[in-house]
Amino acid sequence: MFALEKIGIQGIAREQLVQLLSYTNLPIVSVAFNQLRKDITLDEVTPLMTNSLPMARMIALGSLARIGDKPAVERMVSMLHDPNEAIRWRVRSNLRQATGQKLGADPAAYEKWWAENKETFTPRAQNFGGIR
Numbered sequence: 001m002f003a004l005e006k007i008g009i010q011g012i013a014r015e016q017l018v019q020l021l022s023y024t025n026l027p028i029v030s031v032a033f034n035q036l037r038k039d040i041t042l043d044e045v046t047p048l049m050t051n052s053l054p055m056a057r058m059i060a061l062g063s064l065a066r067i068g069d070k071p072a073v074e075r076m077v078s079m080l081h082d083p084n085e086a087i088r089w090r091v092r093s094n095l096r097q098a099t100g101q102k103l104g105a106d107p108a109a110y111e112k113w114w115a116e117n118k119e120t121f122t123p124r125a126q127n128f129g130g131i132r
Contacts, residue, residue: 021056022047029056037063042071049075054084061087065094068123073098077114080107098123 012020012035020032021044029051036044040063048060061079064072076098079091088107095110096102099121103109114121 018044018047022051024052026053026055029053029059033059040067042067042069042075045075049079054087057082057084057087058090061090061094065098068098070118070121070123073121073123074114074118077110080110100124 012032014036017032017035020028021036023029023032029048033040033048042064045060045063045067048056048063051057051060057079061076064076064079073095076091076094080088080095082088082091088105092103092105092110099113099117101110101113103113
């Protein structure tokens, strides 16, 4: 963290910032994410989705909700089995907002719905919860 502050985060290439999203030091992840957040892409969110830190995965979920397109919803569905209950709850909440479906706590219900509807799915235009 000190090194990032010392050299100035603005001097770090975007690719390096994306690599920092996989770190297990939350302050470093946060600093990198804050530089990327306004225009982060779906592929750049991936290191956050697989990060061992629950807060990093929560940040990923907020980004996916903000992106809100069909591929982002697909990635939210992939997070239904996260080991952290708070994240699983937020995934279901974001999926309810994105799809309009209230399918309960069983991930299989959302996965089944998604498998049957992803080809014709159109994201709902609305503001999602999560980290901004």
